[in-house]
Every structure is written in structure tokens, then in C-alpha cells.
Amino acid sequence: MTPLLTMEGLRKAYGTVQAVSDGHLTARSGEVMALLGANGAGKSTMMNLLGGLVRPDAGQISIAGEAVSFAGPTDAIRAGIAFVQQELSVFASMTVAENIFAGDFPTRGGRIDRVAMQDRARVLLAQLGARIDVGGPVERLSTGERQMVEIARALRRKPRILIFDEPTSSLSAPEKARLHAAIRDLKAQGVAIIYISHFISEVFDIADRITVMRNGATVAERQASQTDQPEVVRLMLGDIGAAGRIVADDVTPGPVALQVVGLTAPPRIREASFELHLGEILGVWGLLGSGRTELVRGVLGLDGPVAGRIALRGQGGLAPASPRDLRAATAFVTEDRRGEGLLLPFSVSDNIALPNLDTLSRGGVVQRVRVRDLALDLIGKLSIKVSGPAQRAGTLSGGNQQKVVLAKWLASTPTILILDEPTRGLDLAAKDDILRLAVDLAAKGVAVLLISSELEELMRVSHRYLIVRERRVAGTLPGTATEADLIAALSAPVAVPA
Amino acid sequence: MMRTVLNNGFPILLAALVVLFGVLSPSFLSLANIMGILHAMVPIVVVASGMALVVMLGKLDISVGAIGFAGMSMAAVLIDGQGWSPLAASGVALLVGAALGALNGFVVVVLRVNPLIATLGTMIAFRGLALQITDSRVVVLPDAMRNFGNWTLGPVFFDVILAGAVLTIVHLIHRETPFGRTVTAIGNDEAAARRIGLPVGRTVFVCFVASGILGALGGILGAAQVGAVTTFLGKGMEFTAVAVVVVGGISLFGGRGSVFWGVLLGALTFEIIRAGLNHVGANPYFYQLIGGGIIFVAMYAAALKAQGSRLSD
Numbered sequence: 001m002t003p004l005l006t007m008e009g010l011r012k013a014y015g016t017v018q019a020v021s022d023g024h025l026t027a028r029s030g031e032v033m034a035l036l037g038a039n040g041a042g043k044s045t046m047m048n049l050l051g052g053l054v055r056p057d058a059g060q061i062s063i064a065g066e067a068v069s070f071a072g073p074t075d076a077i078r079a080g081i082a083f084v085q086q087e088l089s090v091f092a093s094m095t096v097a098e099n100i101f102a103g104d105f106p107t108r109g110g111r112i113d114r115v116a117m118q119d120r121a122r123v124l125l126a127q128l129g130a131r132i133d134v135g136g137p138v139e140r141l142s143t144g145e146r147q148m149v150e151i152a153r154a155l156r157r158k159p160r161i162l163i164f165d166e167p168t169s170s171l172s173a174p175e176k177a178r179l180h181a182a183i184r185d186l187k188a189q190g191v192a193i194i195y196i197s198h199f200i201s202e203v204f205d206i207a208d209r210i211t212v213m214r215n216g217a218t219v220a221e222r223q224a225s226q227t228d229q230p231e232v233v234r235l236m237l238g239d240i241g242a243a244g245r246i247v248a249d250d251v252t253p254g255p256v257a258l259q260v261v262g263l264t265a266p267p268r269i270r271e272a273s274f275e276l277h278l279g280e281i282l283g284v285w286g287l288l289g290s291g292r293t294e295l296v297r298g299v300l301g302l303d304g305p306v307a308g309r310i311a312l313r314g315q316g317g318l319a320p321a322s323p324r325d326l327r328a329a330t331a332f333v334t335e336d337r338r339g340e341g342l343l344l345p346f347s348v349s350d351n352i353a354l355p356n357l358d359t360l361s362r363g364g365v366v367q368r369v370r371v372r373d374l375a376l377d378l379i380g381k382l383s384i385k386v387s388g389p390a391q392r393a394g395t396l397s398g399g400n401q402q403k404v405v406l407a408k409w410l411a412s413t414p415t416i417l418i419l420d421e422p423t424r425g426l427d428l429a430a431k432d433d434i435l436r437l438a439v440d441l442a443a444k445g446v447a448v449l450l451i452s453s454e455l456e457e458l459m460r461v462s463h464r465y466l467i468v469r470e471r472r473v474a475g476t477l478p479g480t481a482t483e484a485d486l487i488a489a490l491s492a493p494v495a496v497p498a
Numbered sequence: 499m500m501r502t503v504l505n506n507g508f509p510i511l512l513a514a515l516v517v518l519f520g521v522l523s524p525s526f527l528s529l530a531n532i533m534g535i536l537h538a539m540v541p542i543v544v545v546a547s548g549m550a551l552v553v554m555l556g557k558l559d560i561s562v563g564a565i566g567f568a569g570m571s572m573a574a575v576l577i578d579g580q581g582w583s584p585l586a587a588s589g590v591a592l593l594v595g596a597a598l599g600a601l602n603g604f605v606v607v608v609l610r611v612n613p614l615i616a617t618l619g620t621m622i623a624f625r626g627l628a629l630q631i632t633d634s635r636v637v638v639l640p641d642a643m644r645n646f647g648n649w650t651l652g653p654v655f656f657d658v659i660l661a662g663a664v665l666t667i668v669h670l671i672h673r674e675t676p677f678g679r680t681v682t683a684i685g686n687d688e689a690a691a692r693r694i695g696l697p698v699g700r701t702v703f704v705c706f707v708a709s710g711i712l713g714a715l716g717g718i719l720g721a722a723q724v725g726a727v728t729t730f731l732g733k734g735m736e737f738t739a740v741a742v743v744v745v746g747g748i749s750l751f752g753g754r755g756s757v758f759w760g761v762l763l764g765a766l767t768f769e770i771i772r773a774g775l776n777h778v779g780a781n782p783y784f785y786q787l788i789g790g791g792i793i794f795v796a797m798y799a800a801a802l803k804a805q806g807s808r809l810s811d
Contacts, residue, residue: 053693074695089690091683093753102683103696105676112674153694 002065003028004192005050005161010059012045016397017425019045021216023059027161027192032183034195034207034224038236038453042216043196047163050194051083052076063161080160084167090146092139097121099138100153124152127185129178144175151179155186162186163194168202180206198288200229214238233487237455244460247281247439247479251463254278257415257447258326259318260299263308268294272473274466276416278313281438281448283462285455285486291471292451296418300326313415330416331409335424337401341408344394348386349375351393351404356411378407382437399430406437417441420451435461455486465489512767519774526777529653537648537655539769541566541720542738544661546746546761547668548712549739551705554672556685556752557613559709561602563735564624566717567727569594571628573718574637574727584643591714598624599710603703621736629729637727647722657719664712669758681705685752741789742768745796767792 003026010023020042027033037043048054050061052070061068063079070076076083090099097118098105106113106120121134130148138146147167154162164183168176183193183206197203203210204224212220212235220235256275263272272295276282286292298306301323312321312329321329334340343351353360353371360370375389384403386396393404402422409417419438423431439461442448449466452458458465465477467489477485519526545562552559569591576582576590598620605616649656672678680701684691691698716735721727744750745767746760768789775785 072695073693077695085693089687089693091686091690091753093686094679094682098679098683102679102691103694105679107676110675112676112679 004064006060006062007046007050008060008062010046010049010061011057012049012054013057018216020049020056022218023049023213023216024218025194025211025221027194029160029190029192030187031208032187032193032195032206034197034203034210035213036197036200036203036210036232036236037213041213041236043213044165045216046213047083047165047194047196050076050081050161051085051163052081053083077157080158081163082154082157082159082161083163084147084151084154084165086166088143088146088150090138090149093137095135095137096125096132096141096149097134099149100124100134100156102153104156120156121152124155125149127155128152128182144171147171148175148179151182159191161192161194163196165196166198167195168197168199176202200232203232204229212236230487237483237487244456246436247442247461247463251280251479253280253463254445254447255313256318257313258299259309259311261309261311263295263298263306263310265298265304265306268303268471269298269306270471272298272308272468274473274476276447276449278415278447279442279445280463281442281450281461283458283465284449284451284468285458285465285477285489286468287490288453290468292468293420294471295468295473296332296420296449296451300330300332300418326416329414330418331406331412331414332418333402333405333409333420333422335421337398337405340405342393342401342405344392346393347390348379348384348393348396348404349389352378352407352411355408374411375407378411382407382410383433397430399426399433402426402430402434403437406434410441414446416447416449418449418451421453422450423452423454423457431457455483459483459486509763512763512770515767515770515774519770519777522774522778526774531773531777533653533655533658535766535769535773536658537723538773539765540655540657540661540723541716542735542742542768543761543765544664544712544719545716545735546739546742546765547665547757548709548716549736550743550746550748550755550757550761551668551672551681552613552709553740553743553748553750554681554685554752554755554757555702555705556688556750557606557702557705558740558750559599559602559613559617559706559713560736560740561598561617561621561624562709562713562716562739563732564621564628565595565598565710565713566715566720566732566735567729568598568624568628568631568717569714570717570721570727570731571631571637574639574721575631577640577643578637584640584646588718591718592711595710595712595714595717596707597710599707599713600703602710603706606706607699607703617736632727632729634729636729639721639725639727641725643722644725647719647725657722661719664715665758665761668708668712669756672757677701677704682753685749685754687753738768741793744800745792747796747800749800 005027007023007025010020012020023042023046025035025046035043035046049056052073052075068079091102100121101117106116118134125132125134125148128148128151130145132141132145132148138149141149167179171179187193195203195207207224210222210224210227210232211218212232214236254277257278258276261273263269269291284292297303299310310321310326311318312325338344349371352375357366360367360374372389379386379389382403384400384407386400393401396404423434426434435457438448438450450458450461463479465481465486467474467477469490477489525531545566549559549562572594573587573591576587577584602617602620605611605620606613647657672681680696683696684698684701688698717732721731742764743760746755746764748755748760771788771792772785775788
């Protein structure tokens with residue numbers, strides 16, 4: 001049987017970042033095809049291409065053997081593609097039925113036929129096993145129920161191809177079971193389903209076939225019955241050799257810079273104890289949703305009060321520290337460069353100076369010379385590629401923007417550096433630069449905590465690993481741990497005590 | 499309990515105001531005075547009906563007063579200089595309103611200029627255009643037009659019925675048609691509306707055209723009441739219209755509120771206070787202070803309401 005959908009040789013770059021370099025996939029009527037890949041593998045971009053949200057740089061999409069080209073989402077909808085996005089597109093103040101029929105209201109003499117609309121909405125929701133009042137506003141519904149409304153809207157269009165992007169991340173267990181039942185029904189009706197999920201065990205429950213992407217390219221396609229979870233994880237992560245390591249295995253760590261004992265803040269953090277040493281890079285390893293980011297945010301007290309003891313190294317050794325003390329001693333860099341306060345219209349030097357204005361001014365007046373000197377110094381140290389300190393941050397590449405964010409923090413000489421997915425969305429060379437910077441800083445005695453979804457990246461620079469699983473610190477592994485050890489640590493108990 | 503008071507705050511406040519002014523000055527509740535209040539509300543109700551649609555989108559159109567002035571200036575010149583009939587000239591005024599509204603829509607939708615800035619610019623430009631048309635003169639309208647503006651059916655002014663019809667039609671369009679629901683969807687989340695393929699640009703454009711037409715109609719009805727086009731026609735009308743819809747509970751962020759009740763209660767609030775203060779012989783400057791106070795109280799109540807609904811989640 002020829003596939004209903006084929007995507008061949010797709011390429012799409014955003015600026016200098018090649019999001020998809022060689023994307024292939026097929027989907028067949030009456031089949032659930034799961035698309036898997038680590039963060040940044042290019043799954044979302046592939047689906048955005050299929051949904052008509054972005055246009056490919058190269059490659060061909062065919063439906064039922066005919067080449068198609070979408071100028072926008074409306075074209076894709078007309079071609080029978082419905083996309084249930086992770087980001088919900090519901091209208092809070094409108095009724096459930098109105099949300100389902102937005103864009104195609106049944107009318108009678110120019111007026112919306114509410115009776116017919118609500119009847120049809122009830123039928124669609126019943127197909128999903130959802131019991132929701134179709135006349136009530138969506139803002140009264142739970143996130144899971146809103147997702148059902150969104151799926152009902154997709155079904156209303158009677159799609160031939162239905163894409164689910166992380167449909168279960170906000171669903172409760174019974175809701176998830178109902179969704180899977182509904183997907184099986186749709187499959188029986190001959191719909192081609194593309195299913196994206198981070199939860200691999202869930203994928204094996206529902207998928208007939210699995211396509212794996214890595215670094216923008218499709219790397220494998222398997223029948224679900226002919227593969228297993230370990231193989232899929234290996235395909236997702238790729239072969240990782242210790243060859244890429246840019247740190248020594250046998251670094252003698254300095255004294256403890258940060259000690260966390262029994263940190264708890266349910267449901268974000270269940271139990272976390274660990275130590276971070278000066279001069280080491282501690283790699284935080286866990287799946288998405290395991291609580292990696294919540295853990296470091298919890299340590300810094302960014303999401304509200306937490307229970308547990310946190311001690312920080314000061315002049316007189318380790319001493320209990322308040323969240324305010326911790327934040328003063330810590331630089332916290334995430335993938336969200338703009339959220340971290342990088343002001344794109346401002347110059348590089350102004351961006352670096354802003355958090356440090358107190359030390360750069362005299363008598364309430366900012367000393368431009370000192371700002372310039374500081375900026376030049378950091379531009380040199382981090383080898384930021386700019387025409388000069390006056391260049392606007394918005395005109396820099398992503399990697400250089402991230403370096404400016406780092407420079408901003410380094411100007412205040414932190415003891416602890418927390419990097420949360422610092423290289424997301426950067427090209428390979430920029431990733432390498434950022435990692436090397438982290439290594440340099442650790443060599444100068446800074447305690448570095450690195451979170452990354454890319455095992456390869458983590459394995460290149462970590463002196464030790466902190467294993468995070470189901471919102472707990474499950475243990476630590478030494479820097480000599482192999483890829484197999486680390487993958488095993490995600491599911492099996494960790495033998496090495498914390 | 500708190501919710502009940504907040505949700506019905508304005509009807510309760512309005513009733514209290516009516517009773518207060520009625521006690522202070524018994525003639526305030528006379529039929530003639532009540533009819534006078536409704537009559538005085540006519541231009542603002544018509545203009546605010548259009549504004550309500552735009553605000554429902556989460557946008558603003560502050561050029562409506564200037565559009566009313568420009569449209570009516572054109573009509574006045576045609577009547578005064580060319581001897582056109584008031585009816586035909588009013589038709590031209592509505593066309594001018596539609597054209598200027600379309601220009602606003604073009605600037606907002608195609609050129610993607612922020613609506614507040616776009617219509618601030620066109621407000622100044624349209625007012626300049628109108629002054630050019632009339633050469634900054636006061637144009638006195640023929641008696642026929644003034645008679646129309648003050649024509650009564652029994653105790654009710656005819657233009658009150660007209661304004662009521664306009665408000666009801668806009669309300670029904672908003673509530674009952676695919677177009678109206680698309681307006682609300684855009685006001686809820688414009689990006690989501692685009693993602694699911696709703697005709698966002700077209701809908702926004704049509705709302706600005708409607709706002710322009712109703713701005714012009716407000717100008718015609720206002721000028722007909724006084725029987726002349728002066729350089730003050732429609733001045734400040736745009737801000738009163740925004741205040742009316744906001745006080746009437748239509749969210750400035752878009753997507754929430756009732757066109758009919760919002761405009762009616764908002765306009766009643768302002769007019770009752772103006773007429774009431776006038777009736778008890780208060781200093782006319784005092785009215786502006788009170789008007790500002792009402793807007794503040796309404797916004798604060800809306801903020802409390804938003805907080806309340808968050809807490810109950």
C-alpha cells in the first residue's frame with residue numbers, strides 16, 4: 001500500500017540554525033506512526049512544515065501521491081491535515097461548542113445554529129469519551145479537558161492526517177487512557193495518525209511504527225513490534241563516545257561550594273540532596289519532566305518556599321544560606337535568552353553593564369569608560385564575535401547572544417554557575433564555545449551545575465553526574481560512567497550512593 | 499457574595515445614583531428629564547457600539563470622533579453649498595466614515611501599526627481634513643435636519659429608537675454570527691486564532707470599517723440635534739466612547755463583555771451623572787472629576803474581578 005503521506009528530503013533553517021537537515025517520514029491510513037527524537041531533533045519543525053506553519057527550504061511533501069505546497073495553515077487544513085499542538089489554541093471566554101466550531105460555525109439564515117452546533121459538539125466529545133458541558137465557557141475546564149476540546153476541533157474537520165504533538169503531557173491517567181482509546185477508534189476509521197511524545201513507554205502502547213530523528217535528520221524507521229525501548233533510546237541519542245570529552249576524568253574537586261540536604265517542595269521536588277564542589281562541573285542527567293529545572297529553581301527559591309537545608313560556602317566555610325544569599329552568589333543562565341534579560345535593542349556593553357551599574361557608577365553617574373573597559377575585557381575573554389562593544393545585541397547570532405548573557409553574569413564574579421540547557425538552539429560551533437567556557441570557568445574554581453537534554457553534551461564536560469528521576473535526586477555517577485550506565489540510570493536504581 | 503456585588507456592581511450603582519439625584523431634585527425623575535437623558539445619550543451610544551466591536555478585538559479606535567466630524571463636515575458642505583438634501587448628504591457622510599475606517603483598517607492590518615498609535619495619527623489627520631472641508635467655519639444646518647434630530651414619537655425622541663436599533667443590531671451580530679464569534683476569538687487570543695486559520699486580518703479590517711461608519715453616524719445624529727456643525731463636533735467623543743465600553747464591563751484586553759449591556763450601562767452611567775450634577779446645580783467642571791473617578795472605580799472593580807476568578811481556579 002502506498003503511504004498516504006510522504007515527506008522527503010526536507011530542509012529548514014532558522015537563521016544560522018539548521019533545524020531540519022534531512023527529514024523523511026511516511027504515514028499510512030489506519031496506522032499510528034510515532035515520531036521520536038531528543039529535544040532539538042527537529043520533530044516540531046517537521047510537523048510545522050506539514051501543518052503549513054512554516055515553509056521548507058527544500059524537500060517534497062506528497063499526499064496520496066500528489067506533491068503539495070502549503071502557503072499557510074489554511075492550505076494544510078484543506079488538504080485534510082489537522083494539528084493538535086502542544087500549545088493549546090482555545091478561547092477562554094467562549095463556550096466549548098464555539099471553540100470546537102470556530103472557523104466553521106453551522107449557520108441558519110446568517111445566525112449561528114446553536115442547537116445543531118451543540119449537538120454536533122456533544123457527538124465529537126463523546127467519541128473522545130469526554131463528558132464536558134458544551135454550553136459552558138472553556139475557562140472553567142481543566143487543562144486536560146481543554147485539550148479534549150482542541151482534539152474535538154481537529155476531529156470536526158474529518159482529517160485524513162491527524163498530528164498529536166505531546167498530547168498527554170497535561171492529561172491525567174484516565175484522560176490519557178480515553179485519548180488512546182479515541183486514537184484507536186480513529187485508526188480503525190482509516191485516519192493516519194502522527195504521534196509525538198517524550199514518554200517512550202507510552203509510544204510503545206499506541207504506535208504501530210516508529211520514526212526516529214536526531215539532529216535534524218531522520219535516522220531510523222522501525223515497526224514497533226520489531227524494536228524495543230533501549231534500541232529506540234539509543235537511536236534517539238546516537239552513538240556517544242568518550243572521545244569528545246574536553247575535561248579530564250580525574251580532577252580533584254575543590255571544597256564543597258553548595259550543600260543541599262532534603263530539599264522538598266511537592267509536587268515540584270520530592271527529595272533532593274547533593275553537594276556541588278568548587279572547580280567541578282556537575283552534570284544533571286534526567287529525562288524531560290524529571291524535575292531537573294525545578295530542582296535548580298528550587299535551590300534558588302525561585303518558585304516559592306522549599307523545605308530542607310541549603311548551605312553555601314562563605315568566608316568562614318559552609319553556612320546556612322537564604323535564597324537571597326544564594327542568588328547573590330549564583331549566575332543562572334538558561335536557553336531563554338530574552339527571558340534572562342538580554343535586551344536585544346541595547347548594545348553589547350549596555351547589556352553587560354546593566355546588572356552591574358552599582359559598581360560601574362560614581363556619585364550616581366555611570367562611568368562610560370569603565371563600562372567600555374569591562375565590556376571589552378569580557379568580549380575578549382569569552383571571544384564574543386562583535387564589531388565592537390556598541391553593536392546591538394539583537395544583531396548577534398544566538399551563540400554570541402548567549403555569550404553576552406554569560407558575560408553579564410560573569411562581571412559579578414559568581415561562585416556558582418548554573419547552566420540550564422545553555423546551548424539549546426545553537427549551532428555546533430557555538431555549542432562547543434559555550435561548553436569550553438564552562439570548562440574554563442570550572443578550571444578557575446567556579447562550581448558549575450549543567451543541565452542538558454543532550455547526553456552527548458553532558459558527557460563531554462561533566463566531572464560527575466547527578467541523576468534526577470521522578471522529581472527526586474536518585475544518586476550520582478562518576479565522570480567515567482559510560483553511555484550505557486547513564487541510560488540505565490534513567491530506569492534502574494542507581495547503585496552508587498549520593 | 500463578593501462576586502454578586504462585583505458582577506452586578508454597575509446596575510446597583512446606577513440605581514443608587516438615580517435614587518440619590520431623585521431625592522436631591524424630584525424633577526430629575528420626571529418623564530421629560532428621563533427622555534432628555536436618553537436623547538443626550540444617542541450620539542455616544544452609536545459611536546460606542548462601533549468602539550465595542552473594536553475593543554472586543556483587544557484593540558482601540560480613537561479616531562471615531564474625528565471621523566464623525568469629517569463625515570458630517572462633508573455632509574454640511576454639500577447641503578450648505580451644493581444644495582444637497584440632508585438625507586443624500588448623510589449617505590455621503592456614512593461613506594466617508596466607511597472610507598476613513600477602511601484606511602484605519604489598512605494601517606492596522608496591512609501595515610501592522612499598533613491600533614492605538616495608528617488611530618491617534620489618523621484622529622489628528624481626519625480632524626485636520628474636516629477643518630479643511632469646512633474652512634473652520636460653523637455651518638448651520640437646515641431646519642429639516644434639526645427637526646429630524648429632535649423629532650418625537652409620543653414622549654420618545656426618534657433618534658433614541660434609531661440608536662437602540664443600532665446597538666441591538668451590533669449586539670446580535672457580535673453574539674449570533676460567525677463574524678461576531680470570530681471577533682471574540684481574536685480578542686481572546688489573536689495568535690491562536692491565526693494558528694487555527696480564522697480570518698484574522700479580514701475580521702479586524704471589517705471592525706474598523708464598522709467603527710468608522712458608526713463614528714460618522716454618531717456625528718450626523720449629534721449635529722442634527724444641535725442643528726449645526728461646529729469645530730467641536732465629536733471632540734473628546736473617542737475617549738468618552740472608550741470610557742463607556744470599559745465602564746460597561748467590556749475588557750480592554752478583548753474577548754469579554756456584552757455589547758448591548760456594556761454600552762447601555764456605560765453610557766447611562768456617564769449621562770446620569772452629567773445630567774444629575776447639572777440638575778442639582780453643581781459646578782460643571784466637577785463633572786470631569788467625577789467622570790475620571792468613575793473610570794478608575796470601574797477599572798479597579800474589573801481588576802478585583804480578574805483576581806477573584808484567578809483565586810477561584
